Amino acid sequence: MSGRDPGMGRSLTRTMLVAILAVALVGVGATWWQVVDASRLTTSPDDAANVAAARTVVRGVIRDRDGRVLAASKRDANGEPYRVYPTDAMTAVIGYASRRYGSAGIERAFDAELTGRRDPDPIQDILDHLDPSRTKKGNDLRTSLSLPLQKLAVQLLGNDAGAVVLLDPRTGEVLVDASTPTYDPNQIADPTADPAYFAALRKDPTSPLLPRATLGLYTPGSVFKIVTAVAALASGAITPKTTFPKQPRSEKSGLLVDGYRVKDGHHDFTQPKALALSEATEVSCNIFYALAGLATGGADLVRWAAAMGFGGSIPYDLPTEVSQVTSGKGSAPGGFVDRVELANAAYGQGEVLATPLQMALVAAAVANDGVIMRPRVVTAVVSPSGAVTPRPAEVWVRAFGPDVAKPIREAMTLAVEGRYGELFTSGAKVPGVLTAGKSGTAEIGGNGEPNSWFIGFAPADDPQIAIAVVVEHGGSGATRASPIAGQLMRAYFAQAAQ
């Protein structure tokens, strides 16, 4: 105890400095939640203020592109509003809004607009925040969805699980975003409904609550060849005229890649001929695409796929799952394990996984000269006073150039209209309209039937719609997916003609 030595003063000063730093850090944390990240939280439908408001606010009406009601509100015995849905075909995209179970789909993504929490007019929005006593009414949503087409899509999928995405490649407007099995949203939204229904839905092994078009990941099989074609052409690895002498020789015995055999053998009729891009696409030649993929290389395949959205989330109006070309665990270029995985990926097997929306965008990209418009469902927010705030079309990415798109468009046209192509895409052709497409039969391992795929667009010379169809365990592409796509496109053009 010899008094205070000067050493302690220094320690005290340093302690104070550390304390100031710590307080500053907490202050930064507060700033993060209160300012930087605030809007994400406050607009979330899980926010207590929104939940409280939602109990009394009458949510806006959701309509399809022709004004048909897709979701509306009623009042229960206590005068509190609840949601009613005229159809269950829309569940994958519209979702539900329930007092008990929260919300899903557009009901969730546009909760702020539907409950009037966010006014489309920014000045009105600030006034609303200053004076919370102002009574709020929900905004209506105008969507690009087509109720008849969506109903047809669900009906065509029937008892199979699957998904359909149909969109306008010129604007990004989605007309069909269907997923089966569907469920009855009224039994979730109605406050008097039996809670057992929702509990059963959650446990259902066929997962009806999963919106497959946006969150379902499937092995794409041969429809992925379009991505490989884009990568190969865009990177300069092949030209539309490139042939591989190895290809016809390998048709019988299979192509040997580092000890692994890529099998083909489903187009005996072309055997002695070395195929170029169009013919290989017409007959869905695995060996051509494996060779094209190897020539492109893993890095370029992943890069051009990423240009179309693979490996990232798609700025859709609903949450989307991330599609992948490879799991990226390997050390070979692009993240492939080895050349075998790359060769398999080139024709859509291996570790390739894609959502139906992603594959529809691939078709749309080819249809629209490589330009992908931002896909969207909601085209306008209509305030209670009738003011319309449109959500205009916008370019998402320019994935590749018209010089790449043109030969692939021709190849895809041949795959539907061609003499041999017809065999692989039967039923996809729209009478009187030049149709382009590509079918896929995705082997999924095990003993199950393969997933049936089709992607395409029409008219091939002036595309107005692009489509992707997947039917789980539907067999070959020609069995299920191609006819569904054909009928939907036919219905679209029949409607457009009226």
Added chain:
Amino acid sequence: MTAAAAVAPRGIVRIRPRLRRREAMLLLIVCAVLGVGGLSLGMTTTDTVTVAGWQLLVIYGGALVAVHLAQSLAGRRTDQVLLPTVGLLGGIGLLLMIRLPQDLVAQDLGSLHLGLAQLQTVWLCLGLAVVGVLAVAVRSDAWLRMYKYTWALAGLTLLVLTFVFGIDEGGARLTLVVGPFSGQPSELLKVILVIFLAGYLAEYRPLLATERTVIGPIRLPPLPYLVPMLAMVALGMGVVIVQRDLGAALLFYIVFLVLLYIATGRTAWVGLGIALGAVASVALYLAFPHVRERVSVWLDPFADPLGAGFQIVQALHAFARGGLFGVGLGAGLPEIAGNLPIPAVHTDFPLAAIGEEMGLAAVLGILALYLVVLERGLRIAAAAADPFRALLAAGLALVVGAQALVIAAGDLRLMPLTGITLPFVSYGGSSILANSLVVGLLLAISDRGIEAPAPPRTRGPVMRALRRGRG
């Protein structure tokens, strides 16, 4: 100790009141905050120009002024910033308690039914009484220094009693009930721990500076001198850990490390301490499922937003709703089916409520207020007469500052949430009284003594004057 003897020897010096101008000015602002806050709340809740809970605000403001006057009249030259600072913190807390549903906490005393805000007012006034008595009466620190082992023993006994006879609340056994009173002894223990550590470190400082134990590259002071201190810290932390009071354990450890650093000036020991703390944390993580749950909730509260992550997710939403300037006192915290979004808002999450209703501006302000308390404590330490007072002042300020930081960081998801209170703001008698004890002691230590009496003209009259004074 006797209060009267502490002031000054009778007759030697007459107690002359001293004007405490700075304190008065700062308290004036605090009273303005109370008034404007009550007005803001009243206007929001009733849509008329009224001051909500004005009776309670007047009582509290009066208590603050009373402590100020008591110090002025006693002529003490204590710190003038501390009282208004903690007074403002307590005032903001009281406004929040007036705003919250009164039935969150309720107690019947005879025919008297007291709700949340009324109880908080009672606790705050009791706390201010503690501050006032300590600041005016305590003249010496010897009673703390000399009986450090006694204090330590008393603290530990209290803890063990809680452990044996305490009642479980929310999975943790923290509350001791004696008759109609209940309290959380770990709040008191933190003050006792600081007193013990300050006394011990001050006494053995010269010895701790020598490095007689060499284990490989690590040079430690003679081990026998470390044992009592480490035993006390380990015992204190061990008991609170078994009681699942992780926040208190973390607080003890932080205070221990910082005091060790201040006493010895060795960064290496702090590094060693942090490393040991990290190892202990991992061990705790592996040993206790409730620790694992806390950590997983911290890492991803949104994984289970309706279950384990509920409170923290709701708190983050509340912060987000507040934005820069808040939605206004009384306009936030939307009730869902009559329930608050954050059930523990008055104890663990007052910061979230303040963040929502008064905005980032108030949250940063409150953080700055704790920084002021820390600054005052360390300043008092720097000016203290001897190492014991210096370490005591630094340790006491740290207890308040570190506790505020730990819970604020927990509320903001910067670290796992630990159920400790925000000093002076949170509801709770134990917390307020223990922290008042801290402020009272800090004020007492900060006293710069009685002013020198006027010089005697000659020797004779002085002696006569002094003798007269004695008689």
Added chain:
Amino acid sequence: MDPFVLALWAVRLALLALVWLFLFAVARVLMRDVRRAAAEPGAELGRLVVVASPDREPPVGAAFPVDAVTTIGRDLASTVVIADAFASTEHAVITYRGRAWFIEDRGSTNGTYVNGSLVDGVVPLAVGDEIQVGRVRLRLERGRR
């Protein structure tokens, strides 16, 4: 917008402004405090160093700052606590008046000694003087600056 809402917002912002006004006022006080501390370093008037202490409380070598009024005794509230059986509860008082030190015995049982002579009433004290309280001897030294 209705005037009540405007007034309410004014009140809300005034509340925040007041909190920050408080902080700025505190900051001003702290700045002055720092400046004053820089202007007069070491305000210690003098110090008492323990020269001999048979019971080792206070320990030999310990130093106590001496203020304007310093009480010495066994009472725990004393400025300098002498835990010696021969010291009285309220033993002696040292005062600093004008520019000089004085010591006064407070009616202790065993008396107070300055440089060996018994203190009767108030006696002036000089730096370097040795005070004996009970068996404890303390030396008055210049304060540290």
